[in-house]
Amino acid sequence: MAGTYKRAVFVGPRQIRFEELPIPQPGSHQALVRVRACALCTWEQRSYTGEEPFYPLASGHEVAGELVSLGHPVYTDAQPGDRVVVSLLTRCGCCESCRRGLDNLCDNARQRSCEPGSVAGPAGLAEYVLVEDSQLYKASHEVAFESLCLAEPLACAIRSVRKASVRPGDVAVVVGAGMMGLLHLMLLKRAGAKVIVSEPDADRAAFACRMGADAMIDPRHTPFVEAVRDLSDGRGADVVFCTASVAHVVEEAVESVAKGGRVVVFASIHPRGTRISVDPNLFHNKEIVLTGTLGQGREDVRQAVRMIADRLVNLSPLISLVLPLERLEEGLQAALQMSTYRVVIMP
Numbered sequence: 001m002a003g004t005y006k007r008a009v010f011v012g013p014r015q016i017r018f019e020e021l022p023i024p025q026p027g028s029h030q031a032l033v034r035v036r037a038c039a040l041c042t043w044e045q046r047s048y049t050g051e052e053p054f055y056p057l058a059s060g061h062e063v064a065g066e067l068v069s070l071g072h073p074v075y076t077d078a079q080p081g082d083r084v085v086v087s088l089l090t091r092c093g094c095c096e097s098c099r100r101g102l103d104n105l106c107d108n109a110r111q112r113s114c115e116p117g118s119v120a121g122p123a124g125l126a127e128y129v130l131v132e133d134s135q136l137y138k139a140s141h142e143v144a145f146e147s148l149c150l151a152e153p154l155a156c157a158i159r160s161v162r163k164a165s166v167r168p169g170d171v172a173v174v175v176g177a178g179m180m181g182l183l184h185l186m187l188l189k190r191a192g193a194k195v196i197v198s199e200p201d202a203d204r205a206a207f208a209c210r211m212g213a214d215a216m217i218d219p220r221h222t223p224f225v226e227a228v229r230d231l232s233d234g235r236g237a238d239v240v241f242c243t244a245s246v247a248h249v250v251e252e253a254v255e256s257v258a259k260g261g262r263v264v265v266f267a268s269i270h271p272r273g274t275r276i277s278v279d280p281n282l283f284h285n286k287e288i289v290l291t292g293t294l295g296q297g298r299e300d301v302r303q304a305v306r307m308i309a310d311r312l313v314n315l316s317p318l319i320s321l322v323l324p325l326e327r328l329e330e331g332l333q334a335a336l337q338m339s340t341y342r343v344v345i346m347p
Ligand SMILES: [Zn+2]
Pocket: 041, 042, 061, 062, 152, 153
């Protein structure tokens, strides 16, 4: 395929350059995908503001599109013209973590090019993306690209909920009603849990209620630990998911779980290096599990694509804004607002 395509590169805080590049040909085990939707996650937002200042970065990792062509040989059930989800995070398949089944923690993920100044990154904010066959997930023609591109964040929440071994009837607390908190809420409702959401922002709290939360906590007015006990017959929560990036949330979560309870640190905590203080006897006396989760593995992506393609979840309420690639900066500014869940760029 001849011609050129447009790609966005983050070159500094709040500085985006659009490059024009030749459309590549897929080689062996490669596929060329026409990007139709790319959602803006916190990674893109932090790169944009300069909180994660690694430049130049070809950003954009939540991608759905149309398969254009395949190299040879290639292992995929998708054919040119099919709708696909692309899992752009690197998994080498060769490192100790990948071989232990922790491909979400691949030792070679996000590995940067050695040449100074050369562009690295997932590069989903572009008209085309060249990927490995193992990164393709065939999806349904019936589902909109805007929803399909949310398979990546959904997969992260699927992994988190699985790690917590949630059982029907469990009391589950989700701290934070942003995009990731709401995805947890949806999955936990489907798993048969009673879901309590803790959120200080009134608009976000109201939205979580509309999305099916069984109870809300306003942590500005009610002490969190007491509120969780009140809403769980004094027992405490069976599981708490920390989707807010604040350290004290983890301390409170550990104090609020029941015997045998699980706490999942889902969000990264900022500023990085922040310490927490917990009584270690809580782990001894109550057999509490404190764990975390990062990103998503191949199996999580597979499940997320199936859930979206088979319409087991409706993600459209979480799409706040859809914009063309030329209006990426506007999209990033909107994504930084509290009132926004996901902004989707359609190149
Ligand atoms: Zn993401």
